[in-house]
Each structure stands twice: as structure tokens, then as C-alpha cells.
Amino acid sequence: MIVQLDQIDLTYQSPDGQVEALRDVSFSLAEGEFVSLVGPSGCGKSTLLSVIAGLEQPSGGRALVDGEAVTGPSPKIGYMPQKDQLFPWRTIWANVTLGPELHRAGRKEGMERARDLLDRYGLAEFAHKTPSQLSGGMRQRCALIRTLATDPKILLLDEPFSALDYQTRLSVSADIYAIIRQEGKTALLVTHDISESISLSDRIVVLSNRPATVRAIYDLAELRHLPPLERRDHPAFRHYFNAIWKELDTHG
Amino acid sequence: MDEQVLSPQRQLYLKKQKQRKAAVFLLRIGLLLALFATWEGASRSGLIDAFIFSSPSRVWETLADLAVSGELLLHVGTSMGETVAGFVLGTLLGTVIAILLWWSPFLSRVLDPYLVVLNALPKTALGPVFIVWMGAGPGSIIAMTLAISLIVTILEMHNGFLSTDPQKIRLMRTLGATRRQILLKLVLPANFTTMINALKVNVGLSWVGVIMGEFLVSRAGLGYLIVYGSQVFQMDLVMATVLLLAAAAALMYWCILWLEKVLKKYMGVTV
Numbered sequence: 001m002i003v004q005l006d007q008i009d010l011t012y013q014s015p016d017g018q019v020e021a022l023r024d025v026s027f028s029l030a031e032g033e034f035v036s037l038v039g040p041s042g043c044g045k046s047t048l049l050s051v052i053a054g055l056e057q058p059s060g061g062r063a064l065v066d067g068e069a070v071t072g073p074s075p076k077i078g079y080m081p082q083k084d085q086l087f088p089w090r091t092i093w094a095n096v097t098l099g100p101e102l103h104r105a106g107r108k109e110g111m112e113r114a115r116d117l118l119d120r121y122g123l124a125e126f127a128h129k130t131p132s133q134l135s136g137g138m139r140q141r142c143a144l145i146r147t148l149a150t151d152p153k154i155l156l157l158d159e160p161f162s163a164l165d166y167q168t169r170l171s172v173s174a175d176i177y178a179i180i181r182q183e184g185k186t187a188l189l190v191t192h193d194i195s196e197s198i199s200l201s202d203r204i205v206v207l208s209n210r211p212a213t214v215r216a217i218y219d220l221a222e223l224r225h226l227p228p229l230e231r232r233d234h235p236a237f238r239h240y241f242n243a244i245w246k247e248l249d250t251h252g
Numbered sequence: 253m254d255e256q257v258l259s260p261q262r263q264l265y266l267k268k269q270k271q272r273k274a275a276v277f278l279l280r281i282g283l284l285l286a287l288f289a290t291w292e293g294a295s296r297s298g299l300i301d302a303f304i305f306s307s308p309s310r311v312w313e314t315l316a317d318l319a320v321s322g323e324l325l326l327h328v329g330t331s332m333g334e335t336v337a338g339f340v341l342g343t344l345l346g347t348v349i350a351i352l353l354w355w356s357p358f359l360s361r362v363l364d365p366y367l368v369v370l371n372a373l374p375k376t377a378l379g380p381v382f383i384v385w386m387g388a389g390p391g392s393i394i395a396m397t398l399a400i401s402l403i404v405t406i407l408e409m410h411n412g413f414l415s416t417d418p419q420k421i422r423l424m425r426t427l428g429a430t431r432r433q434i435l436l437k438l439v440l441p442a443n444f445t446t447m448i449n450a451l452k453v454n455v456g457l458s459w460v461g462v463i464m465g466e467f468l469v470s471r472a473g474l475g476y477l478i479v480y481g482s483q484v485f486q487m488d489l490v491m492a493t494v495l496l497l498a499a500a501a502a503l504m505y506w507c508i509l510w511l512e513k514v515l516k517k518y519m520g521v522t523v
Binding site for chain 1: 425427428429430438442444
């Protein structure tokens with residue numbers, strides 16, 4: 001198991017009192033697996049990503065990444081934020097090499113990796129453009145390449161497609177999915193879009209309302225081998241959709 | 253785009269735009285000329301007393317005299333130098349202090365009431381204090397401009413820093429960025445526009461500080477000329493100086509606009 005969450009609790013302290021965000025959350029990700037986290041908005045999905053990314057310490061339980069306890073941000077973890085978050089004052093090249101630029105160690109390899117990724121995914125000719133000159137889909141690709149440039153083992157995707165319109169969203173998510181598979185990365189996707197989670201994932205973890213606990217875990221065995229857009233036509237798609245929808249509705 | 257074949261509607265539209273632009277320009281010039289003509293006419297016909305209200309021709313003569321004696325350059329140069337020193341220092345110092353406040357939220361909490369009180373205080377009240385402390389000279393005048401522009405700059409810049417997109421900060425942190433790197437590679441470039449805006453505001457505030465300062469400790473400068481002129485009842489000199497001041501302030505503002513354009517182009521900023 002490349003990611004292992006063991007009875008994670010997280011309670012925020014503030015002058016007005018305390019807020020319990022996560023309660024007894026346990027699940028794990030196998031290497032190369034694509035898992036989605038779905039749950040009602042504001043339930044603590046992003047908080048859970050923060051714990052795995054080492055941005056927040058759980059108040060109880062432990063998080064293991066690649067066998068080691070998480071104590072802070074690690075190069076093993078790549079994070080894809082909501083929207084592409086490309087810096088508008090940087091060129092595409094300066095954006096995708098942001099990660100290597102921050103660390104002396106492995107900078108050269110990171111730059112080469114970024115160049116290679118831009119080449120392979122058809123963005124080399126845009127290296128000297130600014131983000132505003134690119135389409136939403138291409139920007140999303142750049143955001144992924146920026147994450148891949150540091151060669152992480154696990155990608156945390158924090159509703160990265162939520163700002164795109166429906167049409168673009170379908171093709172961009174399929175595109176990103178294909179790249180992640182091709183690069184052989186493990187991925188954990190946070191989304192509140194049930195269809196999106198079914199079309200992309202191997203397994204789906206359903207979280208409850210706050211404090212978030214694991215409601216159910218669905219294994220999409222018969223869909224695994226299908227690409228995202230074809231999954232939407234598979235008879236099992238509706239079955240999973242209804243099951244998850246009900247799960248969220250009754251317990252949400 | 254379609255340069256070869258312009259549709260008749262397009263041609264008409266472009267023609268109208270051009271006419272409108274010309275009309276605006278001509279009216280602007282015309283308005284200025286009309287103002288001066290009325291002023292001149294009123295003073296010549298005795299409708300207003302030229303001794304008190306001056307007139308464009310007398311202003312012109314005064315300006316010519318000032319230019320010939322070399323005083324024009326001295327006074328305009330003095331005031332402009334002090335203003336530039338004031339807004340450059342104000343913007344830089346304000347940005348540095350805002351960075352410190354961003355770096356330490358604790359410090360920011362501690363200093364908050366001081367900033368609020370200093371911001372509310374009418375800074376001109378400090379003028380006499382500076383003169384006693386720093387003597388009658390450019391030092392006091394620059395201190396005056398700083399007093400007027402610094403606090404606003406700090407508050408403005410700090411606010412800008414704090415409103416940096418939290419998602420981008422999160423991204424930087426997951427990439428393992430240090431606080432220093434977050435500052436240099438994200439917070440400062442993201443607030444480039446805030447800084448230019450602070451600079452623009454500070455140009456105006458600096459002029460207030462410089463003229464205020466020169467009123468109090470005058471030896472040279474446009475403020476000095478205005479006070480001197482009013483004391484010896486030479487209204488020609490006062491009016492000429494006010495017009496000079498308007499021209500100098502406008503010139504400086506245009507320089508900032510130009511600088512903004514150049515910097516934006518250089519930085520590739522498209523926000």
C-alpha cells in the first residue's frame with residue numbers, strides 16, 4: 001500500500017470552539033491505483049488531502065506514504081489544485097518548472113523531465129507563451145505537467161476540473177486520466193461529481209457529512225479496463241451512480 | 253485582420269470613432285483656450301482686478317522672467333526632486349514594512365492599533381515637529397511626504413499580500429516552498445499591480461507633503477514661491493507657480509503610467 005490512512009481524526013481549534021473535521025478515517029491506496037473521494041461539499045475532503053500532503057497534522061491516527069509517516073510536504077506527493085493555478089506572470093515553461101526551481105537537489109533532472117513532458121504531450125511549442133494565451137484544456141495539461149515535473153509517486157487532485165464547463169470537463173478529465181495512467185502514477189481525486197468519479201476511478205471512497213467518516217468504498221471492478229468516456233455507456237455506470245447517490249442522500 | 257475588405261458598416265463605424273476622437277481633442281484644447289481668454293478679457297476690461305486675480309499675459313511674463321533668471325529650473329527641480337524622493341522612499345519603505353507584517357502575523361496583530369491611529373492622525377500636524385527635529389531643509393520636507401504616504405502604503409500593500417490566492421499558496425507549500433520562496437515567487441509578483449497602484453497614489457500624496465513642507469520651511473521650491481508670492485502680494489507669481497505645479501504633477505503622473513506600461517511588458521504581466 002503506497003498510501004495508508006489509519007484512523008485519522010482531525011479537530012480544528014478556534015476561539016469560538018472546536019470543529020471536528022475528520023473522524024476515524026481509514027483507507028488505503030495500492031500503487032498505480034486511481035481512487036476518488038466523494039462526499040457532500042464542505043465535508044472535509046480537502047482537509048483529508050491536506051493531511052496526506054503533509055500540510056496539516058491529524059489530531060489522531062496516522063498517515064503513511066510509501067511506508068513512512070507523513071510529517072510535512074514531501075516530493076513523493078504531487079498536488080493539483082482547484083483550477084489550474086498557473087501564475088499569469090510566468091511563461092508556460094516557467095510555470096511547469098516551478099517545482100524544480102524551488103529545490104537545488106534534482107533541479108536539472110526536473111527541468112529535463114518538464115521539457116520531455118511538454119514534448120510528449122504536445123505543448124513544447126507553447127513553452128514561451130503565457131497561460132492566458134492557452135485554452136482551458138491546455139492549461140490543465142500544463143498544471144499536470146507542473147505536478148509531474150517533480151516526479152511524485154502519488155497525485156492528489158483537489159477538484160481540478162470544477163472550474164471548467166461541462167463539455168470541456170469531460171474531455172479534459174479523460175485527457176488528464178490518460179496521462180496519469182501513462183505515467184503510471186497513483187492518484188487520489190477529490191470531487192463532488194459522482195459521474196466524474198465513476199468514469200475515472202478504480203475505487204470510490206464515499207465520505208459522510210462533517211465530521212467526515214468513510215461511509216462506503218465501491219470497487220468498480222467491471223469498469224476498470226474502460227476509458228472514461230466509454231464507461232458512461234456501460235450498464236454498470238448507472239448502477240454505481242444510483243448506489244452512490246443514495247448513499248450520499250440518505251446519510252449526507 | 254480583415255484589412256483588405258472593410259464592410260461599409262465597419263468603415264462608417266471607424267469614421268465615426270475618428271470624428272469623435274478629434275472632437276474630444278479639439279474641445280479639450282478649446283476649453284483651455286476659452287478659460288484663458290475669459291480670464292484675460294475679464295482682467296483687461298477691469299471686470300476683475302488684475303492685481304489680485306492676475307491674468308494669463310502677466311502669468312506668462314512672470315514665467316518668462318523666472319525662466320530667464322534660472323529660478324524656474326531651481327524651484328521646479330527642487331520640488332520635483334523632493335517629490336520623487338518622497339514617493340520612491342514611501343513606496344519602498346511601505347512595501348518593506350508590509351513584507352515584515354506579512355511575514356509575522358503576530359507582529360501585525362501587535363502593531364494594528366498603532367497603524368489605525370497613525371492612519372487617522374492628520375499628518376500635517378507633524379510638520380512643525382519635523383522642522384524642530386530635522387531643521388529647515390529638504391530632510392523635513394521628505395519626512396513630511398513620508399508621514400503622509402507611508403501608512404497608507406503599508407496598509408494597502410499588506411492587504412494586497414494577505415489577499416494572495418490561498419490555493420496558490422497551498423500549491424507552493426505542496427511543492428515544498430519555503431516562506432521566503434512563497435514571498436519572492438508568489439506574493440510579490442502577484443501584487444505587482446498593487447505596488448504600481450500604491451506608487452500612483454503616492455505621487456499625489458508626495459506632492460501634498462512637499463508643498464505642505466515647503467509652506468512651512470521655505471527656501472526653494474514651488475511651495476516656497478507660492479507662499480513668498482502671497483506674502484509680498486505678487487499674485488502673478490502665485491498663479492504662475494500654481495500652473496507650473498499642475499504641469500509638473502501631471503508630467504510626473506504620466507511618467508508613472510509609462511513606467512507601468514514598460515514594467516508590465518517586461519514582466520509579461522497580463523492580469
